[in-house]
Amino acid sequence: MQIFVTGGSGFVGQATIRRLVASGHRVRAMSRSAASDAKVRALGAEPVRSTLEDVSAVHVGGAEVVIHAAAFVEQWGPVDAWDRINVGGTSRMLQAAREAGVKRFIHIGTEAALVRGQALHRVDESYPLALDSPYPYCRTKALAEQAVRAANDPPGGFATLVLRPRFIWGPGDETLLPVILEMAKAGKWTWIDHGRALTSSTYIENLVDAIDLALTRGQPGEAYFILDDGDRPLHEMIGAMAQAAGLTLPEKSVPYWLAAGAAWVLERIWRSFGLRGTPPLTRHAAMAMTRECTLVGDKARRELGYSPRVGFEEGMRALRASMAAPRG
Numbered sequence: 001m002q003i004f005v006t007g008g009s010g011f012v013g014q015a016t017i018r019r020l021v022a023s024g025h026r027v028r029a030m031s032r033s034a035a036s037d038a039k040v041r042a043l044g045a046e047p048v049r050s051t052l053e054d055v056s057a058v059h060v061g062g063a064e065v066v067i068h069a070a071a072f073v074e075q076w077g078p079v080d081a082w083d084r085i086n087v088g089g090t091s092r093m094l095q096a097a098r099e100a101g102v103k104r105f106i107h108i109g110t111e112a113a114l115v116r117g118q119a120l121h122r123v124d125e126s127y128p129l130a131l132d133s134p135y136p137y138c139r140t141k142a143l144a145e146q147a148v149r150a151a152n153d154p155p156g157g158f159a160t161l162v163l164r165p166r167f168i169w170g171p172g173d174e175t176l177l178p179v180i181l182e183m184a185k186a187g188k189w190t191w192i193d194h195g196r197a198l199t200s201s202t203y204i205e206n207l208v209d210a211i212d213l214a215l216t217r218g219q220p221g222e223a224y225f226i227l228d229d230g231d232r233p234l235h236e237m238i239g240a241m242a243q244a245a246g247l248t249l250p251e252k253s254v255p256y257w258l259a260a261g262a263a264w265v266l267e268r269i270w271r272s273f274g275l276r277g278t279p280p281l282t283r284h285a286a287m288a289m290t291r292e293c294t295l296v297g298d299k300a301r302r303e304l305g306y307s308p309r310v311g312f313e314e315g316m317r318a319l320r321a322s323m324a325a326p327r328g
Contacts, residue, residue: 001025001026001064001065001215002025002026002027002028002062002063002064002065003020003026003027003028003063003064003065003066003067003215004027004028004029004030004048004059004060004061004063004066004097004102005017005027005028005029005030005045005069006029006052006055006068006069006093007030007068007069007071007108008027008036008039008040008043008047008069009029009031009036009039010069010070010175011168011172011174011175011204012108012165012204012207013069014039014043014172015172015204015208016067016069017040017043017044018043018044019208019211020045020212021043021044027043027044027045027046028045028046028047028048028060028061028063029045029046029047029048030051030070031048031049031050032049032050032051037049048061051089052070052085052089052090052092053084053088053089053092054092055089055092055093055096056096056099057096057099057100059096060097060099060100061100062100062101063100063102064102064103065102065103065104065106065215066093066102066104066105067108068090068093068105068106068107068108069108070085071085071108071144072084072137072140073137073175074137074278075137075278075285076278076282079136083140086137086140086141086143086144087140087143087147090107090144090147090148091147094147094148094151094160098151098158101157103157103158103159104158104159104161104215105148105151105158105159105161106160106162106214106215107144107148107160107161107162107163108162108163108165108211109144109148109164109223110141110166111166111225111293111295112138112141113130113138113141113145113164114127114128114129114138114142115133115135115138115288115291116132116133116135116138117133117134117135117287118291119197119291119292119293120291120292121292121294122294123294123295123296124295124296124298125164125222125223125224125299129142129145130142135283135284135287138284145223148160148162149162149221149223152220152221154220154221159220159221160220161220161223161224162222162223162224163207163210163224164223164224164225164226164295165202165207165210165225165227166199166201166202166295167199167200167201167237168201168202168203168204168207169201169202169204169237169241169319170203170204170205170319171319171322172322173204173319176241177241180238180241180242180249181242181245181247184242184247184249188280189249189250190253191252191253191254192253192254192255192259192286192289192290193253193255193256193289193290194235194251194253195233195238195289196233196234196235197233197234197289197290197291197293198231198233198234198292198293199232199233199234199237199292200225200227200228200231200293200295200297201227201228201231201232201237201312202226202227203228203308203312203315205310205315206226206227206308206309206310207226209306209308209309210224210226210300210304213304213305213306214304217303217305218303218304219303222299222303224297224303225295225296225297225299225300226297226306227295227297227300227308228311228315229308229311229312230312231294232312234289240316241316241319243320244316244320244323245319245323246323256290259281259286259289259290260283260286262281263281263282263283263285266280266281266282267279267282
């Protein structure tokens, strides 16, 4: 099978390409730079210079399946970045895929598409999208998922579905773990509400298993939570990740009301004065660190045939081994 992957040089994209190539698929991946080209080639795929702002059917080529893993996931950035990339980019990717004759479009979504700032307690896929969320990432991922599901057209030869992982972790993480470690090493790590909130999670290889299944399974137009077994406090989850890298996080904590207020002030200062970089704390981060997010994954088991193959302890051992391995 020929497959086109967006976000191919990212955490999810690299793991996905590695599996697809090992399974004998021919893979082309969107690439925005020479560094990205090198990563994609090293994985055995063909880099295709394009972005979500200029992608066309020519870039997609003869792919039968698109795996859309690219998104603007940062907590902070230009005010139009989330809409431009997550919403506009997904719409362009859908159009390019249809024009190229793609048969199946797999969108890597997120539970954040449901979040307006509330806790999620054992919710399933019937829970409504947060199309009016005050958090740009959440709102734009909801709009992107809405566009993907609306584009589903099996009679026209174009099937779409959405996979929603939560708290992706494991070897190769270039997003969350590096930030945790950087803050800890600089003596800046502080818990909010002691990290008591419960969370579901998704080990990277479990997500890749689901992507592999979604190449041929799943109901078109549907969304699926892809989860590990069990829920854990954020303190346990993040603390174990840090320990896998050889660090013990301090127990210092501040209450949510104080963190949220500080984040609001910091964001105003950064926007007002056009400061570079990311504020030390954002409202989205403060919210996400204190809200329960526990999900129900029965639908994926039933319709995709998905089952989490890697458990928490095994995943942490793999993460520890990857952190101890020589770099370069």
